[in-house]
Amino acid sequence: MPRLWKPGDAYIWISGLALMATLVMIGGLLFLIATKGLGAMWPDDIGHYTLKDGSVYLGQLRGRELVRGTSGVKSNSDFRVKLKIGNRDLYGLDFKWIDESEIVSIDFPLDAVILERREWGNYHGYLKEIRKNGQIILGSSPDAFAMLKDLIRDANKTYEKILKIEKGEIGDINYGIEKQRLKLRGLSIRGEADPEKESKYRLKIEQYEASYKVSEANLQRLYTELNRNKVVMVSTDGREKVLPLGKIVLAFRPNDMGVAEKVGFYVKRFWGFISDEPREANTEGGIFPAIFGTVLMVLIMSIVVMPFGVIAALYLREYAKQGLMVRIVRICVNNLAGVPSIVFGVFGVGFFLYGIGGIIDSVFFKEALPNPTFGTGGILWASLTLALLTVPVVIVATEEGLASVPRNIREGSLALGATKFETTWKVVIPSALPAILTGLILAIARATGEVAPLMITGVVKLAPDLPIDGHFPFLHLERKFMHLGFHIYDLGFQSPNSEAAKPMVFMTAFLLILIVVILNITAIVIRNRLRKKYATSAV
Amino acid sequence: MASGEAMAQQQQFNTPGTNGVSPSPEPRRSEKAITVPDPLVEVEGVSLFYGAKQALRDVCMNIPKKKVTAFIGPSGCGKSTLLRCFNRLNDLVDGCRVEGNIFINGKSIFDPDVDITDLRKRVGMVFQKSNPFPKSIYENVAYGARIAGVNKKLVLDELVEKNLKRAALWDEVSDRLNDSAMGLSGGQQQRLCIARAVAVEPDVLLMDEPCSALDPIATAKIEDLITELKQKFTIVIVTHNMQQASRVSDYTAFMYIGDIVEFDTTEKIFLNPGKKHTEDYVSGKFG
Ligand SMILES: Nc1ncnc2c1ncn2[C@@H]1O[C@H](COP(=O)(O)OP(=O)(O)OP(=O)(O)O)[C@@H](O)[C@H]1O
Ligand SMILES: [Mg+2]
Numbered sequence: 083m084p085r086l087w088k089p090g091d092a093y094i095w096i097s098g099l100a101l102m103a104t105l106v107m108i109g110g111l112l113f114l115i116a117t118k119g120l121g122a123m124w125p126d127d128i129g130h131y132t133l134k135d136g137s138v139y140l141g142q143l144r145g146r147e148l149v150r151g152t153s154g155v156k157s158n159s160d161f162r163v164k165l166k167i168g169n170r171d172l173y174g175l176d177f178k179w180i181d182e183s184e185i186v187s188i189d190f191p192l193d194a195v196i197l198e199r200r201e202w203g204n205y206h207g208y209l210k211e212i213r214k215n216g217q218i219i220l221g222s223s224p225d226a227f228a229m230l231k232d233l234i235r236d237a238n239k240t241y242e243k244i245l246k247i248e249k250g251e252i253g254d255i256n257y258g259i260e261k262q263r264l265k266l267r268g269l270s271i272r273g274e275a276d277p278e279k280e281s282k283y284r285l286k287i288e289q290y291e292a293s294y295k296v297s298e299a300n301l302q303r304l305y306t307e308l309n310r311n312k313v314v315m316v317s318t319d320g321r322e323k324v325l326p327l328g329k330i331v332l333a334f335r336p337n338d339m340g341v342a343e344k345v346g347f348y349v350k351r352f353w354g355f356i357s358d359e360p361r362e363a364n365t366e367g368g369i370f371p372a373i374f375g376t377v378l379m380v381l382i383m384s385i386v387v388m389p390f391g392v393i394a395a396l397y398l399r400e401y402a403k404q405g406l407m408v409r410i411v412r413i414c415v416n417n418l419a420g421v422p423s424i425v426f427g428v429f430g431v432g433f434f435l436y437g438i439g440g441i442i443d444s445v446f447f448k449e450a451l452p453n454p455t456f457g458t459g460g461i462l463w464a465s466l467t468l469a470l471l472t473v474p475v476v477i478v479a480t481e482e483g484l485a486s487v488p489r490n491i492r493e494g495s496l497a498l499g500a501t502k503f504e505t506t507w508k509v510v511i512p513s514a515l516p517a518i519l520t521g522l523i524l525a526i527a528r529a530t531g532e533v534a535p536l537m538i539t540g541v542v543k544l545a546p547d548l549p550i551d552g553h554f555p556f557l558h559l560e561r562k563f564m565h566l567g568f569h570i571y572d573l574g575f576q577s578p579n580s581e582a583a584k585p586m587v588f589m590t591a592f593l594l595i596l597i598v599v600i601l602n603i604t605a606i607v608i609r610n611r612l613r614k615k616y617a618t619s620a621v
Numbered sequence: 622m623a624s625g626e627a628m629a630q631q632q633q634f635n636t637p638g639t640n641g642v643s644p645s646p647e648p649r650r651s652e653k654a655i656t657v658p659d660p661l662v663e664v665e666g667v668s669l670f671y672g673a674k675q676a677l678r679d680v681c682m683n684i685p686k687k688k689v690t691a692f693i694g695p696s697g698c699g700k701s702t703l704l705r706c707f708n709r710l711n712d713l714v715d716g717c718r719v720e721g722n723i724f725i726n727g728k729s730i731f732d733p734d735v736d737i738t739d740l741r742k743r744v745g746m747v748f749q750k751s752n753p754f755p756k757s758i759y760e761n762v763a764y765g766a767r768i769a770g771v772n773k774k775l776v777l778d779e780l781v782e783k784n785l786k787r788a789a790l791w792d793e794v795s796d797r798l799n800d801s802a803m804g805l806s807g808g809q810q811q812r813l814c815i816a817r818a819v820a821v822e823p824d825v826l827l828m829d830e831p832c833s834a835l836d837p838i839a840t841a842k843i844e845d846l847i848t849e850l851k852q853k854f855t856i857v858i859v860t861h862n863m864q865q866a867s868r869v870s871d872y873t874a875f876m877y878i879g880d881i882v883e884f885d886t887t888e889k890i891f892l893n894p895g896k897k898h899t900e901d902y903v904s905g906k907f908g
Contacts (some may be wrong), residue, residue, distance in 0.1 A: 490752040494814070497708055498765045498821055499742035508764070513755045614801075 093367060112595070119592035122585025123351050125336040125344050128194045128206060130318070131165065132186045138318040140194055140206040141165030141176065142336075149181070158390035168204035168315055170579075176203055177581045192338040195227070197315070198331040200361060203582060205325070207317040214311050221314075230333055233311055237327040240308045241289055244301060251297045255290050256551050262287045268449040355589060364544065365583040369590055374548055374561035375461065375541075376530065376597060382559075383472065383529050384522060390469065391476025391516055391525075392511075398477070399484040400506055412481075419474035427535025430467030435459060435539065455560050459540030461549045462559035467539045472525035479524065483517020484510060509606070519609040523602055530598045533567035541568045543576070566594040629704070632655045657872065661686040661855045662707060662825060667721035669702055669879075671714065676702045678879040679721070684825075684872075689847060691866040691887065693902070694876035700859040701749060703876070704827045708744040709737055725825065742769070745823035749830045749859075751810040753802035753817075758785075758794050761802045761813055765821035780820055787850070788816035789842045808839035815843070821849065826850065828858040832865065846867050863903055867891045875899045 126142040145164035161182045170176050209221035212230055215273040219226055242555070262283045269280060308328030315323045334347060358368025394415075402408045439456040447455040456462075487510050495505040511518075533541075544561045549561045570590050577583040660683035669677035684690050692700040702711065705746045709730060711717045723730050732739055742765070752760050760767075762781045771777060781798065785791040790812040793806070802813055811831060818826060828847070832840040847856060847869045860866050866873055867887055874884040875898075882888060883899045894900040 145804075237867070488751055488752070490748055491754060493710060493713070494748060494752040494754065494817075497710060497741055497746040498711065498747075498768065498817065499738045499740075501738055504768055508767075509754050509756075608821050 101299060115588055115595065119585065119588030119590075122589060123348055125196075125334060125339060125347050125351075127190050127337050128196060129165075129188045130194065131180065131188050133180065133184045134186055135184070138174050139165060139167050139180070140318050141167040141178065144177065148311040157248050166204075167241045168206040171202040172317060172319075172321060174321075175581075176401055176579065183433045190337045192229075193335060194334055194337055195315070195335050197313075197325070197333050198366075199325070200329050200331060203362070203366065203579075205317075205323065207315040209321070210316045210322060212311070212313050227333075227335065230313060233313075233327050234330050234333055236596070237308055237311070237330070238332075240304055241328060244308065245302050247297055247301055247304070252294065252301075253547075254553070255294045255297065256425075259287055259290045262290070264449040275331065311537070329418055356593070360544065364569065365577055365579055365586060369564075369566070369569060369586075369593065371545055371548060372564040372566045372569040373593065373597065374550075375545070376594070377601075378549055379461055379465050379468070379536075379563065379565065380526055380530055380601060383459065383468045384526060386466060386469040387472050387525055388518075388522060391473045391521065392480050395477045395480035395484060396506065396511075400510070401479050415474045415477050419478070422534075423471055423532050424534040424538075426467055426471045427538045430463055430470070430535060431459075434463040436464055438461065458560075459542075459562055460560040461540055461563045464540040464563070467535050468529045471532065471535065472529050475524045475528065476518070476521040479521025480514065480518045483514030484522075487513045487518065510588070516609050516613050519605055519612070523605040523609070526601050526605065527598055530594070530601065531567060533565070533571060536565055537568060541565045543568075543572050549600050566590055566597065570594065639668040656686040657683045657688075659686045661726060662857075663724040663727075664703075664706075665722045667703070667706060667719065667723060669699075669706065669711065669720075670718045672716040676818060676876050676879055677717055678705070680879075680881055682874060682881055682884050683749055684855065684857060686855050687851060687853075688871040689851055689869050690874065691870035692857065692859045692874050692876055693861070693866050694882075695732060695902070697860075697884070698828065698876045699879045702879075704746070704857060704859060707825065707827055708741045709744055710746070712737070712740075742821055743823050744825045744827060745818035745821055746828065747811070747815050747818050747825040747831050749833060751807060751814050751834065753805070753810050753813050755801065755803055757799045758802050758805070758813060760800040762816050762820050764817060769821075784816040784820040785813075787819055787846065788812040789846055790816055808834060808835045811835060812843065812846075814840070815846065819854070822853075826854045826856045828856065830859050830861065832860070832862065840865070863891075863905070875902060877902075 098520040128140055128142050128507050131139045131141060142165065143163060146161055147164075148160055149162050162179050163182060164177055165178050165180060167173060167178050168176055191208075193208060195205075195207060195209050199205055209226060209230065211221050212219040212226060212233065214229075214233065218276065219229065221227075229548075266280065267277060269283075305328075309326035311324050311327045313327060313330070315325060317323065327496045336344070339347065355368045356373065357370050359368035359371060360369060398408055398411065402411075435457060439460075441452065441460065443451060443454055491509055491513065492505055495509045496502070500508070540562050542564065545562050545564045547558070547561060549558050549563050550556060551558070570587055574580065574581040574587040662684040664680055664682045667677055667680045668675065680703060680825075692703065694700055705711045706719060706723060707730075709727070711719065719731070725740075725744065729735070754764065756764075758778075759781050762784050763771075763777045766777060766780055771780075782791060782795075785794065790809060793809060794800075794813075802810065807814060811834065815831065816829075832843055835843065844865065847858065850856060858866075858870065872885065872889045873887045873890040875882045875890065875894075877898065883894060883896050885895065890894070890899060891903055892904065900906075
């Protein structure tokens with residue numbers, strides 16, 4: 083009698099189904115994040131909504147949901163729409179829910195303008211006039227909008243100059259003054275009365291202050307230039323708004339843009355998102371510092387965790403006498419991988435920040451006390467905490483790799499007169515390298531997604547400076563930094579304007595996943611290269 | 622029944638005194654060890670234990686210089702084990718204990734002042750299973766020299782070419798020296814391991830069934846190579862192939878359950894063996 087089910091079939095089907103479920107879940111998550119995040123930057127058409135009560139709104143459609151009548155025939159009156167109406171300074175909120183039954187008409191005027199502002203979010207309205215050098219150009223004239231765009235571009239250039247002076251020149255000056263001040267303080271702490279040095283430092287400070295005056299004057303001039311030209315906008319309720327061009331990032335008329343134009347706009351905006359600094363409590367602008375912080379932290383973590391994990395595994399597997407002790411250590415290492423990450427964070431605070439950081443401060447940065455330098459959260463401590471968190475992963479993977487190196491290859495090396503160390507270094511480690519890299523890949527994946535321990539060891543909502551800059555020694559490991567994971571938390575749950583921040587949350591999550599994927603793919607490519615190079619024998 | 626016979630013979634030829642396993646302070650020449658001209662390796666009463674299991678029983682023999690000595694015997698009789706005593710590779714095996722003594726060039730290899738890496742440089746080995754390193758072909762051959770601290774490119778290039786030619790591998794790999802050695806065929810890998818071993822210029826070359834995985838053509842190449850290398854090295858080869866033993870070796874030792882049953886010139890072992898047991902084995906009647 084032929085049997086319908088062979089004995090093993092059920093297992094094959096169950097594991098197949100489990101795999102399918104997992105893939106669907108992962109795919110669904112990625113799809114959700116990608117659509118919600120990537121869609122948010124698209125310049126949607128902006129509608130001119132006239133309501134029954136006579137009020138008029140200019141907004142982009144951001145959602146539609148059922149409010150009543152969950153059963154039976156659904157009509158317009160059962161739905162309401164969510165509009166992004168901008169003009170937070172006028173309406174108080176960027177978003178408005180409107181019952182569809184309230185809407186009298188919707189049209190899409192070509193001349194509806196969206197202004198992306200440095201403050202108060204977007205402005206929706208119509209161009210009334212441009213005030214350029216005291217001259218007034220009416221918004222109704224045909225090339226007024228093109229002119230506005232040009233003026234905004236010029237203003238942005240001026241704004242960049244201002245930033246350059248503020249961050250660059252004035253930043254340098256402040257850095258220099260602070261250094262001289264610390265030197266002075268160091269003198270007085272050590273009780274050295276050295277009037278010569280002292281006057282030298284003071285002289286330098288005076289020089290810095292003089293050049294600060296120059297920079298400040300420059301700044302003043304640029305600011306006047308920036309705010310000289312203005313644009314007058316009018317919103318749908320007839321209120322006029324005078325905006326200095328320096329306050330505007332960009333202006334566009336989505337209803338007047340073709341698809342190609344929109345794509346170009348989208349790409350530009352996306353790039354801005356990746357490469358710009360955040361604005362407005364992180365809800366606007368870019369997230370570059372967070373990307374930078376995340377990647378740098380993972381790199382430092384990798385640099386630290388690799389040698390430690392590999393050496394520990396080498397010792398456990400190759401040198402330690404296999405016995406009860408080693409077994410206990412191995413069990414501990416495995417358990418360490420399961421300790422909640424916040425526990426590592428607490429340990430990091432106690433051990434790295436207060437312990438080691440405190441000692442470093444009291445030895446090398448006495449002048450700055452009581453302000454801590456290393457005795458507070460910073461990218462180094464966060465990286466080390468994560469290294470601690472991920473070292474078990476590397477150890478376990480490396481040990482497995484070492485165990486799989488065939489015995490006869492080691493004997494081959496020893497038989498040629500190599501010492502044990504030479505054998506380990508030249509034959510065993512290269513053979514185990516793919517496994518070691520697998521460990522690193524897992525460690526990176528874990529570290530990139532970790533937030534809890536970072537929140538107490540150095541991540542901040544907004545870091546004034548990147549951990550790498552032009553001031554000697556260029557890499558400032560003591561600085562606080564921004565991180566994508568924390569950024570998501572901050573935007574989503576700490577932001578005063580959570581509705582406006584929502585797309586940013588998805589975008590940031592998308593980028594975080596993208597970075598994990600990129601870091602992993604890099605490591606995987608390297609590993610596969612090595613695998614090919616050391617391809618296992620066909621015989 | 623055959624083994625019973627062998628045991629009987631063994632008993633007959635072991636004088637009671639030599640069955641003791643404690644190392645004697647005096648170098649002791651066994652009656653079983655025929656005198657060979659110009660011995661390089663002298664094995665004196667070596668017994669070896671893997672834990673409680675005895676793998677070698679009071680082995681005594683002399684291995685002549687610049688000759689090929691073959692070890693034959695049934696599987697598991699201790700040929701590899703004896704071979705691995707010569708370069709003290711058994712030191713790595715947990716629970717392995719050796720008694721007796723081995724002299725190379727008149728010096729005991731178990732002396733405390735012997736540098737074991739130095740010993741292994743002088744006693745090269747080719748393993749039963751080919752074991753190229755997961756590196757390029759070039760680096761495999763240059764490995765020994767690099768360990769010895771040679772890093773000059775010119776010297777290494779020359780060394781690699783010379784030894785690959787010696788191992789009859791040069792023509793096949795000269796255009797892909799930087800490819801992984803793992804991509805070679807089994808026979809090529811084995812020849813690469815031979816090149817790697819001879820590149821160190823050892824005094825003694827131990828070969829543990831170097832042809833067990835090879836086709837007749839590669840085997841012939843390696844046999845030619847052995848004859849060639851004999852000019853410079855003392856070679857000890859383990860083989861299961863009687864024809865091979867008779868073709869390449871000058872002396873042959875027949876081993877059985879951890880002991881040397883008979884050791885003599887190859888001619889004698891194959892044409893006129895002194896013992897029935899040996900005759901049965903070489904003629905294929907048992908084993
Ligand atoms: N590492 C080890 N631990 C314990 N016993 C071992 C070990 N290596 C070998 N032996 C035992 O020692 C005996 C001799 O083994 P050996 O490998 O020397 O045999 P062989 O003559 O080389 O056999 P073959 O021709 O099959 O290679 C065998 O009984 C084997 O089981
Ligand atoms: Mg063997």
